[in-house]
Amino acid sequence: MVEFEELLELDLMHLLEAAPEVAAYRQQPVDISYPDDDALRKYTPDFEVLLTSGQFLYVEVKPQERLSDPEIARKLEAIRVQLERDEIRFEVLTCADIRRQPRLNNIRWLYRQAGTAPVTAGAADFGARRLAATGPHTIGSAHAALRGTGLDPAILILKGICACDLDHPVSFETPIHLAQENSHERFRISRRLGF
Template identity: 40%
Template sequence: MSFKHTVVPFGTHRGARLCLKSAPQPSVVRAREPVRPTAGKVVGFLPSVKNKRQVAWESQLEKKACLLFEFSPVVASYREQPITISFPSGGCIRKYTPDFELQLNTGQRIYVEVKPASKLADDELKAKFRDIDAFWRQHGCYFIVITDAELNQPVRQSNLSFLRPYLSHQCSDDVIGQARLWLSSHQTVTLDELTNFIGSLSGAYALLAQGHITFDLDRPIDLDSLLTIQPEGSTNETCLFAYRTSPDFERCAFHDQPNIRGR
């Protein structure tokens, strides 16, 4: 599965290398325990193939974000509640624990806050986020905010949720190569036709989930879904999520509309 959606590059920060050390993967020591019984609060775990462990989430928004991290090729790994920092803000020292840390294929680290968009109307909160951003910039890292405005994509989330179990399905190099070669010789191919070619519906789903075959992520997947391929490595720097950055925390622009999923 592959996508044409490309993110505008982050600005160049001083200090390209990360100074803070993180716990090695997959053994993770969280800065605080995120999942605990709380009245009226929905919490749970997402089985992550990318991280080879269960990833804890504290809200439905965080669960949706995890799914996008799981399928985004540019994200090599991610972890929740990674570290607690002390940063200067408003004339005093404050503490902050980000919701997630993303380790990118480029070697960069991004710290993520997941928040309802309505909260960003609070000028005091935005000022705090700007101070947090300044802290991470001093350490050669990045800080982004992802809101419900970016995460509430029912069709995309439904498709990814459906395909998630197939991330761990074994696809042989022969099947991958033959399927891609066969698709390259046809103008249009449906999921049903791919299934008949390789002789396995679960195998076809796995090819989509693992990015070997592309499809329109924002249309409900079915046997009539049209498939295609993209050159190997052409989408390795692609992410599936929109995001917001300092100073205004408005949504960042994208080169293309996000419509195709893959890696």
């Protein structure tokens, strides 16, 4: 069971890395004290996520079947209540949230296309302007339009500068466009989370 949770956490990290709404995150960041009947217990969330809005979010990753355990459900509710008192959002993500397909496979595909070279904000803005001037584009035609710049359209999608429909299989024929702030098309880790 632990290996399964670790793989879920790795998949969540892919999503966090690709979400423009996420400024930073860290694993097992802090210990939190919460009341549990007559005892004070400690809990360490799987992730602390800092959103670009400045809001913090603690995330627990659990396989769905573990949530039906009454003891785990009671513990998670006690933690949620304590964090709510501290004005910190708390979400429990399951396999269904994290491994929603084809979204997760699309993110993985984009990562393979994007490469590992770092991209500055200035370079990304330059790429966005070039695509705006020569569009509309598919991922393939955007790749050709960016030739010689060191940019790939996949990195612009992952940075939230460009957008495409991640709820359908992504390929070089997938249309892309410049993302609009707060657009419903911007990448979301989970529709349930709303960011």
